Amino acid sequence: MKYIVWVPVSIMLIACTSTAGHAGTATLLISVTSTPSAVTPAPSAIPPTDIVHASDFPETDKYEWQLLLRGLDRPVDIQSAYDGSNRLFIAEKQGHIQIYRDGEILDDPFLNIALRVNDIEREQGLLGLAFHPAYEQNGYFYVNYTDHAGNTVISRFRAQGDLADHESETVLLRVEQPYINHNGGALAFGPDGYLYIALGDGGGSGDPFGNAQNLDSLLGKILRIDVDNGNPYSIPADNPFRNEVWAYGLRNPWRISFDSLTGDLWIADVGERSWEEVNYLQAGLAGGTNLGWSIMEGSHGYEGEPDLSLRRPAAEYSHDYGCSVTGGYVYRGSFRDLHGIYLYGDYCTGLIWGTILSRTSTRTELLFETGQNITTFGVDEAGEMYMAGDNGNLYLLTEKLD
Numbered sequence: 595m596k597y598i599v600w601v602p603v604s605i606m607l608i609a610c611t612s613t614a615g616h617a618g619t620a621t622l623l624i625s626v627t628s629t630p631s632a633v634t635p636a637p638s639a640i641p642p643t644d645i646v647h648a649s650d651f652p653e654t655d656k657y658e659w660q661l662l663l664r665g666l667d668r669p670v671d672i673q674s675a676y677d678g679s680n681r682l683f684i685a686e687k688q689g690h691i692q693i694y695r696d697g698e699i700l701d702d703p704f705l706n707i708a709l710r711v712n713d714i715e716r717e718q719g720l721l722g723l724a725f726h727p728a729y730e731q732n733g734y735f736y737v738n739y740t741d742h743a744g745n746t747v748i749s750r751f752r753a754q755g756d757l758a759d760h761e762s763e764t765v766l767l768r769v770e771q772p773y774i775n776h777n778g779g780a781l782a783f784g785p786d787g788y789l790y791i792a793l794g795d796g797g798g799s800g801d802p803f804g805n806a807q808n809l810d811s812l813l814g815k816i817l818r819i820d821v822d823n824g825n826p827y828s829i830p831a832d833n834p835f836r837n838e839v840w841a842y843g844l845r846n847p848w849r850i851s852f853d854s855l856t857g858d859l860w861i862a863d864v865g866e867r868s869w870e871e872v873n874y875l876q877a878g879l880a881g882g883t884n885l886g887w888s889i890m891e892g893s894h895g896y897e898g899e900p901d902l903s904l905r906r907p908a909a910e911y912s913h914d915y916g917c918s919v920t921g922g923y924v925y926r927g928s929f930r931d932l933h934g935i936y937l938y939g940d941y942c943t944g945l946i947w948g949t950i951l952s953r954t955s956t957r958t959e960l961l962f963e964t965g966q967n968i969t970t971f972g973v974d975e976a977g978e979m980y981m982a983g984d985n986g987n988l989y990l991l992t993e994k995l996d
Contacts, residue, residue, distance in 0.1 A: 650950060651950065651961075652929075652931035652932060654961045654962060657932075657962075657991060657993060658991075658992060659964055659981055659990070659992075660989060660990045660991075661987060661988075661989055662694075662697070662990050663697075663699065663988050664986055664988075665699075665986050666684060666699075666982065666986040667686045667687070667688060668687040668688065668713075668984060669687075669988070670685055670719065670720065670721055670969055671684070671685035671722055671970050671972070672684050672685075672970055672971065672973075672980050672988075673725060673972060674725070674972070674973065675725040676725065676727075676729070676975055677729055680974065680975055681693050682694040682695070682972065682974060682980065683704060683725075684699075684972075684982065685721075685723045685737070687720055688708050688713045688719060689706065689707045689708030689710065689711035689713060689719070689720045689739070690703040690708060690720070691703060691706075691720075691737075691758070692704065694988065700756060702756070702757065704753065704757065704758050705737075705751060705758040705760060706760060707720070707737075707763075710741060711739045711741070712740050712741060712743075712744060713740075715774040716775070717775040717776065718740035718744060718774060719740060720738075720739040721740070721778070721779025722737065722738035722739075722780045722781040723735065723736070723737055723738075723781060724736045724782055725783075726783070727783050732752075733752045733753045733754055734750055734751070734752055734821075735751055735752075735753060735758070736748065736766075736781055736789060736821070737749055737751065738778075738779050738781050738791065740777055741768075744774060745768055745769060745770050745771050746767075746768065746769040746771055746778075746793060747765060747767070748765070748766045748769075749763050749766060750762075750763070750764045750766060750826070751764075766819070766821065766826045766827050767817075767838075769812050771813075772796045772797060772803060773797025775846070776797040776798075776845065776846040776864075777793070777794050777797075777846075778793040778844070778847045778848070779792065779848070780792040780847060780848070780850045782850050782851060782852055784818070784859070785852060785857035785877065788818050788820055788821075788830055789818070789821050790817065790818050790840065790850065790859070791816070791817040791819070792816055792844070792850045792861065793812060793814065793815055793816075794813065794814065794845060794847065795813050795814035795844065795845050795846065795887065795888070796811075799866070800866060800896075801814065804888070806842060806843050807842065807843060807884075807888065807889065809835050809837075809839060809842060812838060812839065814842060814843065814887065815841065815842045815844060816839075816840045816841040816842075816861065817840060818830060818838065818840035819838055832880075832881065833881055834880065834881035835881075839881075841861075841875065841883045841884075843883075843884045843885035843887045843890075843904070845863055845864060845865065845866060845888065845891075846863065847862065847863050847921070848862055848864050848918070848920055848921060849862050849920060849921030849922065849938075849970060850862070851921065851922065851923045851924070853877075853924040853926075853936075854924070854926050854973075855924070856877055856924075857877030857878075858874060858875065859875040859876075859877075860872065860874055860908075860922075860923075860936055861885070861921065862919045862922075863885070863887065863907075863919070864919055865891055865919070866891055866896065867896075867913070868891060868892075868912055868913050869892035869893075869894055869910050869911070869912055870910060870912075870916060870917075870918065871893075871907035871919070872907055872908050872909040872910070872921065872938060873905070874908040874936075883905050884904050884905065885904075885905060885907075886901070886905065886906070889901050890904055890906075892907055892910040893907060908936075908949055908951065908956050909956060909958045911940075915943065915945070916940030916941075916943045917943075918940065918941040918942055920938060920941055920968045920969060920971065921938050922936065922937040922938040922939065922946075922981075923937060923971055923972075924937075925977070925979055926977040927973070927976060927977035927979060927991075928977070928978065929991075934950060934951075935949070935950055936949045936951075937961070937971065937979060939962075939964070939968040939981070940968065941969065941984075944963065944966040944968060944983075945960060945962070945963055946964060946968070946981075947960055947961060964981070964983075964989075966981070966984075966989075967984040967985065968981060969982055969983055969984050978991065978992075979991040
């Protein structure tokens with residue numbers, strides 16, 4: 595099997611002081627640039643000395659994250675149904691999906707499966723939500739949650755109006771989880787109409803069962819299934835390993851998303867001991883990419899020396915500057931100078947970075963310091979971007995008022 599070597603050639607590093615779970619203060623920023631090469635090492639965490647703005651990054655002083663509401667209960671996902679209703683659907687860890695419309699949360703939850711969900715453990719619960727591309731016609735949506743046995747469940751429900759039928763559940767897939775952590779949880783429909791499922795390596799520390807590199811295991815993978823054929827689904831004919839696996843070598847992917855314009859897939863993968871990473875699979879790339887874990891952690895060797903034949907991340911940052919990456923989206927809203935920038939953040943520090951790709955380089959820059967424990971991002975039907983935190987607040991990226 596051939597693996598595509600993709601080397602990041604520029605990365606911004608953030609210096610901050612913090613303790614785990616608390617926002618730190620970003621003080622210095624530097625750009626490290628190199629020529630693309632299969633043997634180019636990732637930039638080391640050198641204490642930066644000056645603030646550098648890449649020419650194609652906007653000045654973000656004119657933007658802010660506007661507080662829209664408080665009181666959500668541990669929001670973990672924000673999705674739109676793209677049905678013309680302009681509703682946002684906010685998944686809460688304990689098993690509720692709330693509807694945000696016209697500036698408020700509706701009185702009744704869209705879905706309540708709290709009795710089916712185990713949310714006692716820190717990384718378990720209702721973790722992911724995706725709407726069928728033809729939701730306006732068929733009312734189908736899909737969730738990823740952990741059941742009371744601690745195992746991952748991928749289910750389909752049907753809805754009409756502002757209420758889902760909680761008795762309409764059809765279980766598509768159950769995956770046994772050996773530990774209580776590293777469940778992943780994100781769901782997303784790709785431009786090909788298939789459902790992509792992000793699963794962590796099963797937990798513990800250091801992938802003790804070797805799941806991420808084991809192609810017979812569904813753990814530590816991006817899965818790709820056809821929910822419109824088969825019972826309850828079928829395997830797309832061009833999946834690389836004749837099972838559900840599309841990409842492998844992941845530790846704990848926390849949020850995946852497709853660029854709504856290009857169809858590129860972005861994957862944020864939470865690190866182990868030292869590095870947080872963001873991976874990128876361009877549209878049209880054949881399946882089968884090995885994203886490295888647990889051979890690699892980011893672009894660094896984890897089990898021995900780095901393997902430079904493996905695909906390397908688009909961006910990474912060390913645990914000196916954060917502790918747990920939260921994946922976001924490529925911005926495609928009304929602010930033209932933000933278009934094409936992939937926005938993502940860190941749970942512990944509340945920092946939000948942007949990454950820009952070109953044919954020869956990637957560049958990453960610190961854009962916002964939010965002070966929030968960022969759990970998820972989302973976009974509405976117009977492409978505007980939202981962010982939620984563990985404290986239950988919902989924010990919208992907007993221009994500052996004069």
